[in-house]
Amino acid sequence: MSAEKYMIDDYELVVGLEVHVELATATKLFSASANRFGDEPNTHIDPVTLGLPGALPVLNRQAVELAMRIGLALNCTVQPCTFHRKNYFYPDMPKAYQISQYDQPLNIDGWLELPGGKRIGVERAHLEEDTGKSTHIGGTGGRIHGSDYSLIDFNRAGVPLVEIVGRPDIASPDEARQYVTELRQILVAVGASDAKMEEGSMRCDANVSVRKAGQPLGTRCEIKNVNSVRSLGRAIEYEARRQIALIDSGERVRQETRHWDETDGRTHTLRTKEDADDYRYFLEPDPAGPRDVVDRSGEGRLADVAA
Amino acid sequence: MAKVARLARLDVTPTEIDRLTTQLAGMLEHFADIDALDLGAVTPMTQPYPLVNVMRDDVVVTGLDRDEVLAAAPAAEDGRFRVPPIVGLDS
Amino acid sequence: MAIPSTASSIAESVRRGERTATEILESYLANIERREKDIHAFNLVTTEQARAMAAKVDADVAAGRDPGALAGVPIALKDNMCTRGVPTTCSSRILEGWKPPYDATVVTRLAAAGAVFVGKTNLDEFAMGSSTENSAFGVTHNPHDTSRVAGGSSGGSAAAVAAEFAAASLGSDTGGSIRQPAALCGVVGVKPTYGTVSRYGLVAFASSLDQIGPFTTDVRDSALLLEVMSGHDPLDSTSIPQPPLSLMSSLDQDVKGLRIGRITDLPGGSDPEVEARVAEAFAALAAAGATIVDVELPSMKYGLTAYYLIAPAEASSNLARYDGVRYGLRVESSDTNSMYGATRAAGFGDEVKRRIMLGTYALSAGYYDAYYGKALKVRRLISDDFARAYQKADVIITPTSPIVAFPVGAKVDDPLSMYLCDVFTIPTNLAGHPAMSVPFGTGADGLPVGVQVLAPTLGEAAMFRVAAQLERSAPGGAR
Numbered sequence: 001m002s003a004e005k006y007m008i009d010d011y012e013l014v015v016g017l018e019v020h021v022e023l024a025t026a027t028k029l030f031s032a033s034a035n036r037f038g039d040e041p042n043t044h045i046d047p048v049t050l051g052l053p054g055a056l057p058v059l060n061r062q063a064v065e066l067a068m069r070i071g072l073a074l075n076c077t078v079q080p081c082t083f084h085r086k087n088y089f090y091p092d093m094p095k096a097y098q099i100s101q102y103d104q105p106l107n108i109d110g111w112l113e114l115p116g117g118k119r120i121g122v123e124r125a126h127l128e129e130d131t132g133k134s135t136h137i138g139g140t141g142g143r144i145h146g147s148d149y150s151l152i153d154f155n156r157a158g159v160p161l162v163e164i165v166g167r168p169d170i171a172s173p174d175e176a177r178q179y180v181t182e183l184r185q186i187l188v189a190v191g192a193s194d195a196k197m198e199e200g201s202m203r204c205d206a207n208v209s210v211r212k213a214g215q216p217l218g219t220r221c222e223i224k225n226v227n228s229v230r231s232l233g234r235a236i237e238y239e240a241r242r243q244i245a246l247i248d249s250g251e252r253v254r255q256e257t258r259h260w261d262e263t264d265g266r267t268h269t270l271r272t273k274e275d276a277d278d279y280r281y282f283l284e285p286d287p288a289g290p291r292d293v294v295d296r297s298g299e300g301r302l303a304d305v306a307a
Numbered sequence: 308m309a310k311v312a313r314l315a316r317l318d319v320t321p322t323e324i325d326r327l328t329t330q331l332a333g334m335l336e337h338f339a340d341i342d343a344l345d346l347g348a349v350t351p352m353t354q355p356y357p358l359v360n361v362m363r364d365d366v367v368v369t370g371l372d373r374d375e376v377l378a379a380a381p382a383a384e385d386g387r388f389r390v391p392p393i394v395g396l397d398s
Numbered sequence: 399m400a401i402p403s404t405a406s407s408i409a410e411s412v413r414r415g416e417r418t419a420t421e422i423l424e425s426y427l428a429n430i431e432r433r434e435k436d437i438h439a440f441n442l443v444t445t446e447q448a449r450a451m452a453a454k455v456d457a458d459v460a461a462g463r464d465p466g467a468l469a470g471v472p473i474a475l476k477d478n479m480c481t482r483g484v485p486t487t488c489s490s491r492i493l494e495g496w497k498p499p500y501d502a503t504v505v506t507r508l509a510a511a512g513a514v515f516v517g518k519t520n521l522d523e524f525a526m527g528s529s530t531e532n533s534a535f536g537v538t539h540n541p542h543d544t545s546r547v548a549g550g551s552s553g554g555s556a557a558a559v560a561a562e563f564a565a566a567s568l569g570s571d572t573g574g575s576i577r578q579p580a581a582l583c584g585v586v587g588v589k590p591t592y593g594t595v596s597r598y599g600l601v602a603f604a605s606s607l608d609q610i611g612p613f614t615t616d617v618r619d620s621a622l623l624l625e626v627m628s629g630h631d632p633l634d635s636t637s638i639p640q641p642p643l644s645l646m647s648s649l650d651q652d653v654k655g656l657r658i659g660r661i662t663d664l665p666g667g668s669d670p671e672v673e674a675r676v677a678e679a680f681a682a683l684a685a686a687g688a689t690i691v692d693v694e695l696p697s698m699k700y701g702l703t704a705y706y707l708i709a710p711a712e713a714s715s716n717l718a719r720y721d722g723v724r725y726g727l728r729v730e731s732s733d734t735n736s737m738y739g740a741t742r743a744a745g746f747g748d749e750v751k752r753r754i755m756l757g758t759y760a761l762s763a764g765y766y767d768a769y770y771g772k773a774l775k776v777r778r779l780i781s782d783d784f785a786r787a788y789q790k791a792d793v794i795i796t797p798t799s800p801i802v803a804f805p806v807g808a809k810v811d812d813p814l815s816m817y818l819c820d821v822f823t824i825p826t827n828l829a830g831h832p833a834m835s836v837p838f839g840t841g842a843d844g845l846p847v848g849v850q851v852l853a854p855t856l857g858e859a860a861m862f863r864v865a866a867q868l869e870r871s872a873p874g875g876a877r
Contacts, residue, residue: 025365026365026366026367027365027366027367027368031370032363032366032367032368032370033367033368033370034367034370040386041385041386041387042373042376042377042386042387042388043370043373044370045370045371045373045376046368046370046371047371047499047500049370050371050376050724050725051719051724052480052498052499052500052724052725053480053486053488053493053496053498053601053602053719053725054479054480054498054502054597054598054599054600054601054602055598056597056598056602056633056634056635056636057635058361058362058363058632058633058634058635059361059362059363059635060362060363060365061362061363061364061365062364062365063365064362085715087715087718087761089316089396089718089721089735089738090393090396091388091390091393091721091723091734094719094723094724095718095719096715096718096719096721097715097718134393135387136392136393144392144393144394145394147392147393148392149389149390149391149392150389150390150391150392150393150734151384151385151387151388151389151390152387152388152389152390152723153386153387154388277314278314278762278763280314280714280715280758280761280762280763280766282711282712282715282761282766282770283353285353285354285605285606285636285712286605286635286636287361287635288354288357288358288359288360288361288635288636290359290360290362308755311755311758311759311762312755314758314762315714315718315742315754315755315758316718316721316735316738316739316742317739317742317743317746317751317754317755318739318740318742318743319743319751323751327751327752327755330752330813331752331755331756331759333814334706334756334813334814335769337703337814338703338706338707338769340699340700340703341700341703341704341772341773341776342772344700344775344776344779346772346775346776346779349775349778349779350775350778351771351774351775351777351778352774352775352777352778352781352828353606353774354606354636355592355593355606355607355828355829355830355855356591356592356593356636356638356830356855358593358635358636358638358639361635361636363632371499371500372499375499376499376724379496379497379499379725380724380725381722381723381724381725381726381727381728382728388723388724390723390734390737391730391731391732391733391734391736391737392732392733392734393733393734393735394733394734394735396734396735
């Protein structure tokens with residue numbers, strides 16, 4: 001096991017990864033439309049998927065099962081949980097809120113072991129619904145910036161996701177790549193997902209900050225739009241160096257979300273944290289979260305508790 | 308109040324903001340009656356009839372007809388919902 | 399033989415072949431033709447669809463097929479219940495002309511039972527209000543005195559039954575929106591236990607408070623409608639996993655030995671005539687063999703506050719979907735964010751905007767604990783108070799509304815005064831219990847007074863038992 005800490009100049013890297021995984025269920029998280037990739041737009045829609053007036057969510061048992069398998073495979077504590085509404089406006093969000101998990105998620109406090117033996121902590125792995133997909137017409141390279149209008153396809157809206165939040169224990173681009181590779185193998189092995197980054201069934205965001213040894217944590221930036229394992233390594237390396245250059249020249253790193261551009265090999269400002277919406281989380285009054293007892297000695301079967 | 312209106316995506320004129328502020332302030336003052344209660348030991352009640360583990364089987368059910376749905380849409384193109392440029396929003 | 403005028407008698411007469419659904423429908427359509435212009439109960443009268451439904455019922459009867467328990471019964475639906483292909487507007491500009499691509503579960507169940515839908519009734523916009531004056535499409539007038547309101551938010555449905563435009567109608571009740579207009583219009587109105595009637599297809603106002611229920615001319619009809627509509631729905635996760643309610647047998651039982659609760663710390667300020675009618679109701683029940691017991695609900699007076707924090711909070715989230723993207727009104731703009739603000743400003747009326755603002759505020763960062771969080775705890779206190787009261791009493795009786803129908807325009811400038819109309823009905827929604835309003839005499843100016851019967855969760859049997867007795871004992875004679 002290597003005892004050498006990865007450094008760039010005198011700086012250590014502190015990296016936490018957030019991975020969103022689309023579950024391999026037949027239907028969506030809260031409705032019975034098919035969970036399928038690549039079909040004609042808006043052919044897997046129903047009142048719940050579209051957020052029609054009067055629609056109500058009904059939880060998919062298999063999604064909970066697969067999410068529990070992920071939690072157990074990552075050595076998490078699987079616990080009774082609840083769903084919350086995360087309120088914000090975006091055209092691919094049909095209800096203008098996302099049903100997600102907040103303070104009582106399904107899986108908490110696990111870890112993933114890298115090939116060299118180092119353990120990367122997993123803070124939580126919770127269930128939430130995916131958004132629709134927007135296509136931007138008229139701008140350059142299909143980006144929002146400069147577009148004339150956008151088209152929304154809701155086939156993906158409502159697909160079950162597990163969001164796996166890793167602790168900031170990753171210290172190098174290599175470790176990040178190993179983490180994601182290892183995670184993918186686990187997801188496929190337990191049958192939870194096909195976890196294909198190219199198809200979007202596994203998506204990875206990286207939180208990156210730098211510091212000199214012994215110093216407190218630096219300001220972190222979130223990197224989005226990383227579409228492959230290789231890009232992940234490149235993006236982290238680029239971002240770390242960008243931050244180091246700023247600090248070395250006497251400036252401070254601004255906390256913000258940045259977009260990774262594969263073609264020019266750089267990250268660009270997407271938005272600053274001050275613009276962040278207040279999500280006004282509150283308990284989802286419609287579906288009742290799974291509160292059953294999970295048998296941890298076995299494989300984690302869903303044991304129904306009499307209502 | 309202007310910030311609340313922005314969160315709720317409601318365009319309000321300055322006159323409306325003033326009126327709403329006055330009305331809501333009056334209501335909140337009335338609602339302050341609950342401040343007199345000792346609620347420390349009380350658990351919140353979110354569900355009138357407590358149900359747990361309400362789930363369904365993972366079986367596909369035919370959904371809505373796309374044409375019927377898009378016919379009711381304000382703007383549609385190419386089998387999809389059309390919206391003006393998406394700027395100034397978090398994703 | 400006179401045209402039968404209750405849902406039960408209509409269904410029986412049609413099933414027996416004594417009357418056709420078509421002739422019954424035509425008599426109600428004639429009533430609508432005559433008086434609807436003075437009352438404005440409907441956003442839309444669905445004449446052609448109604449005639450087609452009646453014709454189908456008649457064809458079923460002629461062919462010897464079972465036409466259903468509600469065969470030929472003309473029913474009106476509050477315009478916040480999805481009816482496929484028929485505009486469902488919630489009396490809001492933001493959904494003006496919107497045709498849902500699916501039916502609400504209650505709509506499907508009533509249609510399967512042979513009901514004939516005569517139209518979509520007017521309401522306060524998105525069910526927010528107590529007078530139907532918040533409708534974007536005009537106010538509904540009280541059939542007993544058209545200078546007065548019909549109550550709200552289900553004013554149109556209450557008025558439709560009172561004016562004999564329909565033999566029964568459906569409303570929704572979040573804080574009293576069935577019971578209060580029932581009282582003001584002199585008809586029976588029931589809010590069943592939360593979870594007994596599916597909310598799938600009911601446009602959501604406050605998810606943990608909304609319930610669908612019937613308006614009818616008599617107690618028997620409400621029992622019949624609930625038997626048809628209630629029962630588990632897999633499409634509604636809050637639907638209680640139970641079969642449909644069974645209520646008919648309660649209607650002929652007497653009230654001997656039942657304990658009727660009288661709330662000693664009930665908030666005051668009701669019309670003296672209303673209080674007099676309620677006192678007579680207690681006396682009638684005692685004379686019929688019931689025992690009156692005193693109960694206390696010390697938290698009841700905080701119900702209004704809890705409600706006006708919880709309901710707008712849930713509503714602010716439920717109404718966020720009206721954004722001009724997928725359906726309804728869109729105000730064209732240069733970008734999506736502007737489109738949201740402009741569309742919602744143009745599409746929503748004042749009361750809706752007010753409640754969205756209040757709800758957004760109550761949930762926002764830094765204020766959650768002070769407002770929404772506290773309100774949820776007050777809700778628990780009220781629920782606990784009821785639980786204690788129902789150890790001593792089988793049902794509780796109160797006025798439904800503190801006042802009789804008020805003149806149109808009298809309360810529009812004072813939202814708080816409007817909110818006070820629901821002081822006796824709100825606690826029931828917070829607790830999730832059933833309650834119903836039964837007409838019981840008149841008050842000032844000869845206007846109807848309603849007496850409210852409250853029962854614990856799934857206590858509909860006792861509730862209907864007492865309601866049936868009240869109906870038998872009502873001043874002016876029972877129907």
